[in-house]
Amino acid sequence: MTMTNSDPIKITNTEIAQEFLDKYDTFLFDCDGVLWLGNHLLPNTKEILAKLNSLGKQLVFVTNNSTKSRLSYTKKFASFGIEVTQDQIFNSGYASAVYVRDFLKLVPGKDKIWTFGESGVAEELELMGYETLGGSDARLDEPFDVATSPFLANGLDEDVTCVVAGLDTKVNYHRLAITLQYLRKENVHFVGTNVDSTFPQKGYILPGAGSMVESLAFSSGRRPAYCGKPNMNMLNTIVSAKKLEKSKCCMVGDRLNTDMRFGVEGKLGGTLLVLSGIELKKGLWKLPKNIPDQNITLKS
Ligand SMILES: O=C(O)COP(=O)(O)O
Numbered sequence: 243m244t245m246t247n248s249d250p251i252k253i254t255n256t257e258i259a260q261e262f263l264d265k266y267d268t269f270l271f272d273c274d275g276v277l278w279l280g281n282h283l284l285p286n287t288k289e290i291l292a293k294l295n296s297l298g299k300q301l302v303f304v305t306n307n308s309t310k311s312r313l314s315y316t317k318k319f320a321s322f323g324i325e326v327t328q329d330q331i332f333n334s335g336y337a338s339a340v341y342v343r344d345f346l347k348l349v350p351g352k353d354k355i356w357t358f359g360e361s362g363v364a365e366e367l368e369l370m371g372y373e374t375l376g377g378s379d380a381r382l383d384e385p386f387d388v389a390t391s392p393f394l395a396n397g398l399d400e401d402v403t404c405v406v407a408g409l410d411t412k413v414n415y416h417r418l419a420i421t422l423q424y425l426r427k428e429n430v431h432f433v434g435t436n437v438d439s440t441f442p443q444k445g446y447i448l449p450g451a452g453s454m455v456e457s458l459a460f461s462s463g464r465r466p467a468y469c470g471k472p473n474m475n476m477l478n479t480i481v482s483a484k485k486l487e488k489s490k491c492c493m494v495g496d497r498l499n500t501d502m503r504f505g506v507e508g509k510l511g512g513t514l515l516v517l518s519g520i521e522l523k524k525g526l527w528k529l530p531k532n533i534p535d536q537n538i539t540l541k542s
């Protein structure tokens with residue numbers, strides 16, 4: 243269904259579809275739940291992207307998934323036989339790295355970043371010159387013990403001035419415990435890649451990044467600055483990098499409090515909600531006027 247600030251319209255026939263396509267020159271595609279579910283490509287994804295390309299539409303991929311870097315994403319697309327260049331991809335790991343560089347103004351070579359998450363976050367930060375700690379360090383896979391953790395043996399690293407936390411499918415007590423030690427330091431910033439409470443996979447709804455970041459928020463008593471959708475910093479980065487005319491853009495997504503909110507608050511020309519991922523209720527097209535936000539902290 244397509245939504246603007248006015249009432250949503252359900253796309254039920256080719257005339258409505260054509261009218262919808264004609265309105266936009268750029269489509270911002272969410273990935274998980276829209277293009278694929280894990281390694282399962284959703285039906286017609288390739289055909290739809292090819293059709294839009296043939297119509298001369300610009301395609302941009304905007305995902306809250308921080309587990310992969312933009313470069314790794316090009317490989318994931320290629321594994322499905324879809325050719326996409328790195329400059330078409332914006333993920334929450336990259337958005338977080340931009341936030342660290344442009345808003346927190348942390349200095350590569352001086353400030354170090356502790357990451358809680360998979361390789362995508364660290365890779366994007368390292369591309370900007372930051373030294374990262376934590377993340378997928380294999381020593382964090384070991385059971386936690388205050389007496390033996392190598393991350394406590396010589397005290398915390400004094401040069402760490404920021405924690406960036408996102409989805410980590412290897413989440414364990416060791417990672418949570420050391421990350422908390424850094425968050426207990428007042429001079430250490432707290433950045434969350436994305437607020438998504440859940441994460442869609444084929445046949446399952448799994449815990450998302452937000453459920454892990456919120457665990458760290460609860461134990462530390464702090465609020466993170468979330469950088470992925472619906473944060474407007476991410477949209478501004480995309481709009482200026484791709485020189486987009488917002489009124490000609492449509493955000494295609496599967497989640498209300500991230501994708502649809504991103505499109506509506508970002509004043510894009512329109513939004514298209516698909517029901518192949520998180521939001522599954524067929525009656526959703528009768529949306530209330532206000533989109534639920536799950537208490538997202540937006541910092542700019
Ligand atoms: O990683 C997530 O939680 C969601 O990613 P998506 O924005 O591509 O749906």
Ligand SMILES: [Mg+2]
Pocket residue numbers: 272273274275276495496497519
């Ligand atoms: Mg999604």
